[in-house]
Amino acid sequence: MLAAASALLAAAPGTGARAASDAQTPAAAALPDREPFWGPHQGGIVTPQQAHTYFAAFDLHAKKPGEVVQLLRTWTDAAARMAAGTTAAPLGDDPNVPAGDSFEASDLPPARLTITFGFGPGLFSKDGADRYGLAARRPEALVDLPRFNGDQLIPARSGGDIAVQACADDPQVAFHAVRQLARLAYGAAELRWVQTGFLSRSPRTPEVTPRNLMGFKDGTQTPSDLDKFVWADGPDWMAGGSYMVARRIRIALEHWDRTPLDFQEEVFGRHKRSGAPLGKQNEFDAVDLDATDSEGNPVIAENAHVRLATAASNDGAQILRRGYSYNDGSNITAERWPPWRQGMEFDAGLFFIAYQRDPRTGFMKIFENMAKFDLLNQFATHVGSALFACPGGVADGEFVGQRLFDTA
């Protein structure tokens, strides 16, 4: 489930995805620098993708439901304030107490900040305990993700009781947002893991599809039908919400960079420079899974990324990908595949984020085969994983997820 997947899904025959994607086409220069916080859906899902993310998964330490409610009230208020370009909380006028904001974003515009909240399984029950009286309200779709073929998950980079996805066109604005929320959560919730990410577009040509760290174009179109593929339909507090899958996918860039171009293109099933499907000329030409060469072999290999990711290979399943490249320095790594190199390597890759109506018919459906067969797996290792139920949008005066608690 790497970078080209959604381009493929969107461009697959019959999905008609291009029309629906117009509202998603980023054109940074033309956009305002403020995204709405209140509304029928949370921001950061179908919002045109910002250039940076700072993602955090929190563990809850709250003992009682009321503390969780108070946390969500405080977070909602702070998130709305920051999205509007003001401080997370009133600064206060007593210089002897900590201020309501750390101030490093105070000269910066909101940079289209969105803050998206998601609830993990641990909010509903943890270690067998129904700690907040919500166990019976856990949605069926909020499954425990199965182990996929090849998973090498690190617990310290997986899971979490509550997710906060902050996205902005400025990395300092995104980090600032999570930092304020972490401070305001003191005693009730603590950071479990975090992840930064970036998505680079040319200011000269913002309409050009960005490339991932493998050098291939990374489509960012939405699925053709948001109601069908993205927005959840229940329970009631999830109406207008969505399920978020987050996967930290490390890519063996050193290995990839020593791989000949024709094999790279076979892996993706696309041409590197143009982004066109193999055998086609243009990026948005339809993928022809049935095409064969003069010897009768498929033009797009049976285990090419494009073939396995496309809706036509997955009973029409589509997900809304909203991932970012990540770049976390370097460390000693042993590669899984030939040449089995062991040494200092970039800790970089894809922070895959996908939204869907139901993970069982979305990510899990699509990725099950990919995890087994995708040629890309030689270069990609899933090292972190989480699933969150992101409630529907928030009306002014409510707090995020309020209906989950109101009816508990």
Add this chain to the structure above:
Amino acid sequence: MLAAASALLAAAPGTGARAASDAQTPAAAALPDREPFWGPHQGGIVTPQQAHTYFAAFDLHAKKPGEVVQLLRTWTDAAARMAAGTTAAPLGDDPNVPAGDSFEASDLPPARLTITFGFGPGLFSKDGADRYGLAARRPEALVDLPRFNGDQLIPARSGGDIAVQACADDPQVAFHAVRQLARLAYGAAELRWVQTGFLSRSPRTPEVTPRNLMGFKDGTQTPSDLDKFVWADGPDWMAGGSYMVARRIRIALEHWDRTPLDFQEEVFGRHKRSGAPLGKQNEFDAVDLDATDSEGNPVIAENAHVRLATAASNDGAQILRRGYSYNDGSNITAERWPPWRQGMEFDAGLFFIAYQRDPRTGFMKIFENMAKFDLLNQFATHVGSALFACPGGVADGEFVGQRLFDTA
């Protein structure tokens, strides 16, 4: 030696630094997106600071001087090509061999990319061995940095035989550059450590001094006299070069954020919102170290950051700071100072980079007292350190550092 230092140095009485800083004032919208590679000085030193850096320190594995020369030739050629906005090497037309570039920056502009090379002590001798016949040519100024008070250096984040500082207004462009050089170095040099960094300015008001992660304005002016403070004067291959100090400074942001505003201001010796020195109204008002309050106490504390960093407290010493905030996720940390909290904390802070004519009269001179007395030390821990001799600029047809090898 934290973020406000150079603002202080520059604004101190008698330095006249504002005049010299005009050429350094970033105004992103007005700048071209290409910086020259060839010239009397390497780029990335007095170049108006870009928004992102990707810094790498390499260990040399080359056995012979000729391999080092070949590496530097290859790197020089690739760096010049990438600064001009093209691929690191010709792509080649044989699809069966790895291409000359990984291509993820191919749709992006050069984004003012600069690549700055520096030579560490290990190029001259390592483990007592004069492996490249250069031991006698090690400059006196390329000292082994002493241990400073409070240093908690991690060897895996310190040192290195050759440094590559890539800076660009796009994080993908900066990373792309180092990634190509790492690939081209295969067999001759290997990554030792890397560091990403960012510096956020408002596109609305690019002239406003950026803030560091402590929320204080972070001056970026140059010293008043580049020849006196920045450019080295010898040996000959260092003419037009400079000495680069790199320090990874982790900041206890959680602790800082729970510190009252008046204490934060006492620590820096400046007002947080305006950036003015304590007792003054405006950011660029001169720092008055002699001012006292109505009870005769100094307005700016004896151990305030501003006092210790300013040229007037250091026999006039000045350095060119060119640091970036960094944000490397989170991990378990035990704080050094009350409240001695232990828990999951942001691994974030300042990637301090400073250029100077001679580190003995620059960083070492200024930081010796700061390491002992600066109030900021309660919140800052130096965990990585390196010193590099950055040769003078490169003329077209030369390779970086050529004169060091020509006369060896």
